[in-house]
Amino acid sequence: MCGLVGGVWRQPQALAASVATAALGVLTHRGPDAGDQHHEPGVFLGHRRLSIIDLDPRSTQPMHAGPLSIVFNGEIYNYRALRDGLVRRGVVFRTESDTEVLLASFALDGLDCLPRLEGMFSFAIWDRDCRRLTLARDRYGEKPMVYYADADSLLFASEIPPIEVLAGDGLEVDRSALPWLFRFSYLPAPASPYRGMRQLRPAHWLQLDLDHWTTSEGCYYQLPAPPVSRPQAEISFDNAQAELRRRLTASVEQRLAASDVPIATFLSGGLDSSIISAIAAQVCGGKIAAYSVGFPEDPAFDESPFARSLAARYPQIEHHVIEVTEDKLAGFTDRTLAMLGEPYADASLIPTAYLCAHVNEKVILGGDGADEFFAGYGVYSAMLVSARIPSWIKTLAQLVPMHGNPAEIGNNLLRAAAFFRMHLGPTSAAEYLSWRSYATPAQIERLGFARTEAAALPDDFAGLDLATLRDILMMDIRFNLSADMLKKVDLASMQHSLEVRLPFLDSELVAFALGLPETFLISRGTRKHILREAFREQLPEDILGRGKKGFLLPIRKWMKSGRMRDELLDLAHGQSFLDPAAVEQFAGEHRAGRTDQSQLLWACYVLLKWQGRRASFAG
CATH class of the missing domain: 3.60.20.10 (Aminohydrolase, N-terminal nucleophile (Ntn) domain)
Known part of the structure; x- marks a missing residue:
């Protein structure tokens, strides 16, 4: 690396x-x-x-x-x-x-x-x-x-x-x-x-x-198309589980073997990193370090108890939990953003980089890629449900007023329904774009961009038709995986001289996953169904029963009050790159709880920090 x-x-x-x-x-x-x-x-x-x-x-x-x-x-x-x-x-x-x-x-x-x-x-x-x-x-x-x-x-x-x-x-x-x-x-x-x-x-x-x-x-490479005869559609679920275990274990072993220095694992407490850590512990032939992050001040973000549960199951794992607080992240956030050569606004970069900064080894295994190949994101289930709704019902449903801030709804079912309504659209392409967007063209235009610039879409969206789960997965792999998830891993790790290897991105495993029947991936609303079942015996029950939880930074709270919000407003009023009045308006809406503008505000913060770095470099 x-x-x-x-x-x-x-x-x-x-x-x-x-x-x-x-x-x-x-x-x-x-x-x-x-x-x-x-x-x-x-x-x-x-x-x-x-x-x-x-x-x-x-x-x-x-x-x-x-x-x-x-x-x-x-x-x-x-x-x-x-x-x-x-x-x-x-x-x-x-x-x-x-x-x-x-x-x-x-x-x-x-x-x-x-x-x-x-x-x-x-x-x-x-x-x-x-x-x-x-x-x-x-x-x-x-x-x-x-x-x-x-x-x-x-x-x-x-x-x-x-x-x-x-x-x-x-x-x-x-x-x-x-x-x-x-x-x-x-x-x-x-x-x-x-x-x-x-x-x-x-x-x-x-x-x-x-x-x-x-x-x-x-x-030189295209994502594999499903075979015309679809032989994997005939494979039994039990045999598919065995094949998945074989292929993923081989991928972990290959990534462990290609090194002349010790290798560790990330262990977030989620399904994917737990599977990789469990396999590594079983095949490493000795001790292996595993690193987790804890948020003692924010229990809703703290997954370390689940990571400890997995580590306790395998005596080969030497478990390290790195605790994160807002005070600890304040200066670290500035240093991390200062090293970015481009504006990148996935806030999970910060805790990921913080964890990378505390890894003692040069190489570490991660679980990234599993969501895109085994259908782990909520957008997949939501779009499949939407595809089954008759068009006339969807038309009526779109007449129902949207909730301004679904994230603030306490009831899980009502919150999910509010998000579903927010992203309901006339086509699958429009719904996918809505689920993957954090700002509307109108909001972007208010920040000071031309209307055509604010509404423009990448070429990937031209003629987009997402008729099946596989279509949605392929779109995410081509568009979101490399530009967001893998970029975050590279930026966060290499800032701290750390190489991250991702066993789920083995090309033979990818071809196998993309050929599986949809019911193996999502079954009765359970996402990553085959992953859970294939590794059920290796994982604690509390991890198997968990839903998807991202490695998040609590920016919703931080952008309501605190140092980061105050600094953003100071930055906004000291420049002309973005409309300061628009930034202040979005900040006010977020503070009042009328809408969740946290990601938009964070993007403003990141861009203005990047502009400051450029000005300093040019000077």
């Missing part, structure tokens, strides 16, 4: 050593163990290393093989099997690293090697003979790659700050992309906060021919 940065220039100009070193330096948190640079006329590759596989200094990057030079971020979990195949083809290796395996695979097969890689990665390979740069990213978007292109250069990195250093004052904010921050809490790929900058999409590659200054882009 590492950080990479680089660039190619149309003219063979020399990059100032101080600029290259500064760009690489801002990635030290991603790779504190080593760093190096490679320079040719018009070409720069830089790398910071977090040493996990093959700790020998010979595996430091940039790594070279003939005319090829690589900088690589991530892990190739099946590198040993790939290496054996390459040895049979005559390749001689000088290290035990997955980086050398990746470079040798590309040297022999070019882009055709990408579908064979099982892992999380982003990389850049410079071919000196062909004068061609190749960028690539893993299937599901675990590892980021951003790039900036203008008439004279193409710059790339694991994060935006190194590109800011290389580009100097040449970057301009793309205001038209920012409304998506308020609507979704993130900027979906390929959008970025700067003009001319893009996020490389998951499962995509980009190549630049330096001599002709032309680029090409392609996709």
Whole structure:
């Protein structure tokens, strides 16, 4: 796990050593163990290393093989099997690293090697003979790659700050992309906060021919379509459970084996991380650390009792509970946001990063991805229910006034009904957009954005038809998983030199899950049904019976009163990027409890903090 940065220039100009070193330096948190640079006329590759596989200094990057030079971020979990195949083809290796395996695979097969890689990665390979740069990213978007292109250069990195250093004052904010921050809490790929900058999409590659200054882009992997004969529809539920246990256990074992340093687990107390921790405890062959977070001041957010219940069941687990309070998070929140090269407004980033800051190991296993592949979110059940309602009943139901703030309703059933009514729409696409949105175009327009900008949607929503549960899952995987969930994991962990591995994102397991009958995923209103049943014997009953609970920050309360709310209002009145009156109005509505504006206010807070960081950087 590492950080990479680089660039190619149309003219063979020399990059100032101080600029290259500064760009690489801002990635030290991603790779504190080593760093190096490679320079040719018009070409720069830089790398910071977090040493996990093959700790020998010979595996430091940039790594070279003939005319090829690589900088690589991530892990190739099946590198040993790939290496054996390459040895049979005559390749001689000088290290035990997955980086050398990746470079040798590309040297022999070019882009055709990408579908064979099982892992999380982003990389850049410079071919000196062909004068061609190749960028690539893993299937599901675990590892980021951003790039900036203008008439004279193409710059790339694991994060935006190194590109800011290389580009100097040449970057301009793309205001038209920012409304998506308020609507979704993130900027979906390929959008970025700067003009001319893009996020490389998951499962995509980009190549630049330096001599002709032309680029090409392609996709090497698509989510698997269900077989025409749907053989898995004939599989029994018992056999499907056994197959799920086998595949997920194999994925955990593979991610444990691909490391020369100790590995821990996240243990939130929810179903997914509990399953991963239970499997890891059973197959690790010794002790394994597990990390949880507790909110002693906010019992409604505190899941540590469930984590303790799981840890008590397995003597192999050495359990660490990290307690979080508002006072502890105050300064930490500022430091976390200050390191973000882009505005990112999923508030669960903060407690996730806080937990990552207290992990002693370099590598940790997490449970992310299970919700998207095994139907864990409430939106899935709600949309399935809505799809069964006759259109005339839905039309009548939409005449019922909406509750202004469903989150404040104490009764669980009434609260769920109020949210269902809030997101009821004329089409499945409209309902999905409503469930995944935190602000309306009208609210965004009030903040000072043009009406067309506020209402614009990403290309992913063009012609969207979500007729089945599988359609909804596929949409979430393509749109929300990489841009939100996996981005959060990467940002939170790499700020603290921690690599997170996600066993649920094994490609064979993904293909298996997406081929299962819908009733295996949601049964009688119970989501992730097959996961619960497959691992029932390994988990305490109190975890099996729990509903979905996100790893949340109590921003609803904090935005009603306290330091964060006061600071937001101060920031709003000290700038002109957002309409201060609109921010104050939303804050007043939230404080009065008329509507829940917490996520919108948090997005304002994050954006204004990012603007302040940019101003400080430019200064």
